[in-house]
Amino acid sequence: MSAAILVTTSTETARKVRLAGGDDLTVLQPQQLPATAPQLVAMAPEPDAVRAVILDVRDGGVAEAHALDVAGRVGGQYPAVSLLLLTDEADRLALPALRSGVRDLIDPEVSVEELRLVLRRAGEAAGGAAAEVDGFTGRVITVASPKGGVGKTTLATNVAAALAQQAPQGTVLVDLDVQFGDVASALDLQPTYTLGDIVVGPGLSDAMTLKSLLTRHPSGLQVVCGVHNPAEADVVTPAAVDTLLRLLKQEFRYVVLDTAPGMSEQTLAAIDHTTDLVLITSLDVPGVRGLKKELEVLDELELSPSTRHVVVNFADGDAGLTVKDVTAAIGREVDLALPRSPKVPRSTNQGRPMVSAMPKDKVSRAITGFVGRFAHLSSGNRWNGRHRGAVR
Ligand SMILES: Nc1ncnc2c1ncn2[C@@H]1O[C@H](COP(=O)(O)OP(=O)(O)OP(=O)(O)O)[C@@H](O)[C@H]1O
Ligand SMILES: [Mg+2]
Structure with a gap:
């Protein structure tokens, strides 16, 4: 005692x-x-x-x-x-x-x-x-996709912002798109220290030092922003990602990761720590094909985080493809379909996540509902050490 x-x-x-x-x-x-x-x-x-x-x-x-x-x-x-x-x-x-x-x-x-x-x-x-x-380890939620421009940063920043509404001191977002990360811009942050600074300096020596180098969003969300310049990205080795995530998941209840398109070495290092892999695709044939391949590769590599979630973005009637078609193509349910909305790029450009700026919008509501599955599992079951509920 x-x-x-x-x-x-x-x-x-x-x-x-x-x-x-x-x-x-x-x-x-x-x-x-x-x-x-x-x-x-x-x-x-x-x-x-x-x-x-x-x-x-x-x-x-x-x-x-x-x-x-x-x-x-x-x-x-x-x-x-x-x-x-x-x-x-x-x-x-x-x-x-x-x-x-x-x-x-x-x-x-x-x-x-x-x-x-x-x-x-x-x-x-x-x-x-x-x-x-009895190590405390937070939930590590990694947003990834084979293709670029499908909404990873949009989803990662909004998921993190929604989790921060419930756990303002307990949520950290990491920009692991090491060369072209744009989390700082999506949240209108001007970081003093970036991922590159954290990795080369003493930032990985202990949790308290690391926490002093994070960038704080006004909502309370803590952020590891991407490097200032793509040339600095070399320092972000898989070993550095491994150490960073080991420390963060001991300190934060939710660690949300935005990633670069495809399976970069940093993303692979992150997958080792991931409890929830969120795979996102746009609603088009190349996107869905890419997603199907990625699911197969993950199976082959036996890289299987405990829970996977599939998100279809730009889901509207104009695509000539439906969410049902995606379900049939990948052989599993789609967990979240996000409609296309002109408000999304506006929120990206203003640096204000949809869930904070327009909580009542349909995109925000859909994301908040999706986030409920992480929050529910952690607060209701896992963290209190009670019986763990059904995981979808
Ligand atoms: N549901 C949506 N409706 C309309 N626009 C969207 C939607 N989702 C994302 N966007 C817009 O699409 C653009 C690309 O989104 P985002 O940057 O999130 O993609 P990404 O997968 O992170 O791209 P990259 O691979 O380049 O990092 C952004 O301008 C964003 O505002
Ligand atoms: Mg991005």
Whole structure:
């Protein structure tokens, strides 16, 4: 059984942490925070069981400088204790926190469920080998297609935006279209650090460093944007993709990947981590043929993520082909058919995903409905460790 210490003036925060599984929780007021790490840990009834110390550094809470000082001392003397800061200024605090050995930053608006995951990860990180056995791994949703221009980026950004509406702190989108990725443009982001910077710098050394290099969308969605220049893409090796995804899926409940057309080496590396492969095609003969081949290749290579989903885009009456024809050609059901809509390119050009900008539009509704299958499985069954429901 692990214990935690929370320093806050907020009864609401204390209630949340307790609900999130902190039964064995010691709540202190900021003025009770002792000067040394041993004194702090000794404030818990069972000091040896303490796995997390959470300091609320919002206005009226623990002074930031003091909190960072405590973090450094706790980290140095108690490697089995994770130090977490509760702050609504994550962007500003990320780097100093990282330097002081803070394990994670918690947004005060976090849901109880999200907080439960944060505490669990903190416990696992502190427990070392325990993480290997009972490792938290998020759902990795990879959007891929054999052909270009069929709507991968549109779908990936919208799926990520829809998941972020449910889990704002728990969703990350990665642009794995390493040469010509345009996720940043589709979300109107100007990244300071890109995938290339993360891979060449210290970004893959640990989760906290990696998180400090992500680009935050106003919705809360975290993004690994594509490289600035196609020439930089060489550094994104399959091994780098492997390490990146290993770290992200330990930290985020949903990891959504946009990919380049075809089976690039980065996409193949990602498929190893993928729990949900979303294959998308346009409603035309070359597209559907390509999809059929891709499904066959995946079978031959025995690259079979646990769940596959098939999406047909530009599904309208003008194609001379129907969704039923696709079903017959590929020998399985189509999971989502997206109509062609002039609003989609408009939303791409404005950098605002359909599901956020026009939630009531039919394309948005279709995508939100589709996303329900990921959210349902993770929140209702898998994450609470209850019986796992039927997977379509
Ligand atoms: N359902 C739709 N209706 C109308 N336009 C769409 C639809 N889906 C996507 N588009 C538009 O088609 C274009 C290509 O879409 P997108 O960039 O998502 O494809 P992609 O598969 O990521 O392309 P690439 O392979 O080049 O990365 C974009 O301008 C997008 O706005
Ligand atoms: Mg794309």
